[in-house]
Amino acid sequence: MAQTLVINGNHAAAYGAKLSKVQFISAYPITPQTVIVERLAQMVEIGELNAKFIRVESEHSALAACIGAASTGLRAFTATSSHGLAYMHEMVIWASGARLPIVMPVVTRAFAPPWSIWDEHTDILLERDTGWIVFMAENNQEVLDTIIQAYRIAENENVLLPVMIGMDAFILSHTTTPVEIPDQELVDNFLAQESKRSFILDPNNPITHGSLTYPEWYMEFRYLLYKAMTDAKSVIKDAANQWAKLTGKYHGDLIDCYKCTDADVNMITIGSPSGDAKEAADILRAEGYKTGVIRLRVIRPFPSEELRQAAHNSKVLIVVDRNLSPGIGGILLNEVKGVFQTMKKQPLVHGFIAGLGGRDITLQNFISMFKRGYEILEKDEEPGIEWINLRREVL
Amino acid sequence: MSIKIPLTPISRPAIGASGKTGSWRTAKPIINYDKCKDCLICWMYCPESSIARTEKDKVLIEYEYCKGCGICANVCPFKAIDMVEEE
Numbered sequence: 001m002a003q004t005l006v007i008n009g010n011h012a013a014a015y016g017a018k019l020s021k022v023q024f025i026s027a028y029p030i031t032p033q034t035v036i037v038e039r040l041a042q043m044v045e046i047g048e049l050n051a052k053f054i055r056v057e058s059e060h061s062a063l064a065a066c067i068g069a070a071s072t073g074l075r076a077f078t079a080t081s082s083h084g085l086a087y088m089h090e091m092v093i094w095a096s097g098a099r100l101p102i103v104m105p106v107v108t109r110a111f112a113p114p115w116s117i118w119d120e121h122t123d124i125l126l127e128r129d130t131g132w133i134v135f136m137a138e139n140n141q142e143v144l145d146t147i148i149q150a151y152r153i154a155e156n157e158n159v160l161l162p163v164m165i166g167m168d169a170f171i172l173s174h175t176t177t178p179v180e181i182p183d184q185e186l187v188d189n190f191l192a193q194e195s196k197r198s199f200i201l202d203p204n205n206p207i208t209h210g211s212l213t214y215p216e217w218y219m220e221f222r223y224l225l226y227k228a229m230t231d232a233k234s235v236i237k238d239a240a241n242q243w244a245k246l247t248g249k250y251h252g253d254l255i256d257c258y259k260c261t262d263a264d265v266n267m268i269t270i271g272s273p274s275g276d277a278k279e280a281a282d283i284l285r286a287e288g289y290k291t292g293v294i295r296l297r298v299i300r301p302f303p304s305e306e307l308r309q310a311a312h313n314s315k316v317l318i319v320v321d322r323n324l325s326p327g328i329g330g331i332l333l334n335e336v337k338g339v340f341q342t343m344k345k346q347p348l349v350h351g352f353i354a355g356l357g358g359r360d361i362t363l364q365n366f367i368s369m370f371k372r373g374y375e376i377l378e379k380d381e382e383p384g385i386e387w388i389n390l391r392r393e394v395l
Numbered sequence: 396m397s398i399k400i401p402l403t404p405i406s407r408p409a410i411g412a413s414g415k416t417g418s419w420r421t422a423k424p425i426i427n428y429d430k431c432k433d434c435l436i437c438w439m440y441c442p443e444s445s446i447a448r449t450e451k452d453k454v455l456i457e458y459e460y461c462k463g464c465g466i467c468a469n470v471c472p473f474k475a476i477d478m479v480e481e482e
Binding site for chain 1: 400401402403404405406407
C-alpha cells in the first residue's frame with residue numbers, strides 16, 4: 001500500500017532515487033541540496049538501498065563519477081545546486097554527449113556575489129543548452145514522481161539523455177508537505193523496461209569513448225542529440241500519462257495548463273511560484289477576469305507546440321522570470337517570445353523579473369501582474385520588462 | 396553511404412597510425428642484451444609505450460613509435476641501453 005509521509009522536498013527527492021533503485025550515488029554537499037544525499041547515504045548505510053555511495057571532493061568529480069558509473073551500465077544519481085552546478089558544467093556537457101541516462105535534482109539557488117543561498121532559477125536555466133532534459137517541479141510530490149519518471153524517459157532507447165529536475169531552494173527543499181510514497185512494486189513495473197545504453201564499458205570488450213571526431217563527423221553526432229531531444233517529447237508525455245494511470249498523480253506533461261485554454265491573460269511560470277500564480281488566477285476568475293496559468297513543466301525540450309496550442313486564445317502572456325540574463329532580461333521571456341514570433345495572430349508578451357535571491361513573490365504580486373496584463377491590453381501599451389518588488393529607493 | 400554512426404563516438408582499440416615517428420627520430424635506443432636483466436624498468440618509464448614485453452617478459456623496442464627521447468637509457472640501472480645516432 002502506498003503510504004503518505006510528511007516530508008520535505010529533499011527527502012522526496014531521496015525517496016524518488018530509492019524507489020528507482022539507483023545503483024550508484026556520488027555527491028558533494030552544497031546548501032540546500034545536502035539533505036538529499038545525506039538521506040541517501042543513510043539509506044545505503046542501513047541497508048534500505050543497495051547502492052554504491054561515494055564521497056568526492058567536488059561537484060565536478062561528483063558528476064564525473066556518475067559518468068563513469070553510468071558508462072558501465074549502472075543507474076547513477078547525484079544532486080546539486082547553484083555554484084555546484086556551475087562547477088560541474090563541463091561534466092554536464094560530457095554526460096549528455098555520451099548519451100548517459102543520469103538523473104540529477106537541482107535545488108535551484110542564486111549565484112554569488114553577493115553570496116546567497118536562497119531561491120532563483122538562473123542556475124538551472126543556464127544549463128538549458130547542454131543537451132539535458134530539464135524539468136521544473138512545482139511541489140514535493142512532483143519532485144518524487146518526476147525523478148521516477150525521469151529514469152523511464154532517460155533510459156528510453158529513442159532518448160538516452162540525462163535529466164535534471166529543478167526544485168526551488170527552501171520553498172521545496174526544506175518545506176515539509178504530505179507526499180504519497182508509491183509501492184516499490186508499482187515503481188519496479190513502471191521502470192521495468194530494459195535499461196538502454198549507447199555503449200557499455202567492459203574490460204572484456206574494450207572500447208574507447210569520446211575520442212577526437214573530425215569535422216566531417218561531428219555535426220551528425222550533434223544532430224542525433226537534437227533529434228533525441230525532439231523524440232523525448234512523446235516519451236515524456238507517455239511517462240506522465242502512465243504514471244497518472246498507475247498512481248492518480250498527474251502534474252501535466254510538457255506543460256501544466258491551469259484554466260489556460262479560454263484565458264485572455266495567461267501567466268507563464270516555472271517551479272514553485274506557479275502555485276501562487278494559480279491561486280491568483282482563481283481569485284481573479286471569481287472577480288470575472290478570464291485568467292489562467294501555463295506552467296512549463298519541461299524547459300528542454302522546449303514545449304513550443306504545446307505552448308502555442310495552450311495559449312492560442314490568449315491576448316496577453318505574462319512571463320514571470322525568477323532568473324536574469326543581464327543585457328536582455330528574463331531567459332523565459334525571450335524563449336516564449338521566440339515561440340510566438342511566427343504566429344500570424346500573436347499575443348502580447350510582457351515580462352516580469354521577480355523573486356531573485358529568494359525575494360518573496362506574494363499572492364498580491366501575482367494578482368498585480370495579472371492586472372498589469374489587462375492594463376497593457378486596454379491601453380494598447382507596448383509590452384516590455386518590469387521588475388517586481390525592486391527597492392528603487394536604495395538605488 | 397551505408398555507414399550508420401553510433402549515438403556517441405566510440406571506437407575499438409587498434410594499432411594506431413598516429414604516433415608513428417617516421418623519419419624524424421634523431422637517435423635510437425639499442426638494447427645490449429648481454430647487460431639487460433629484463434627488469435622492465437624501461438618499459439615502465441617509456442612515455443610513448445614504445446617498449447614491448449614479449450611473452451617471456453623479454454624487452455623489445457618498437458621503433459615505429461619510439462621518439463628516441465632516451466628516457467629508457469637514463470633509467471636503466473644496468474646501463475644496458477645505448478643511444479645511437481639515427482642513420
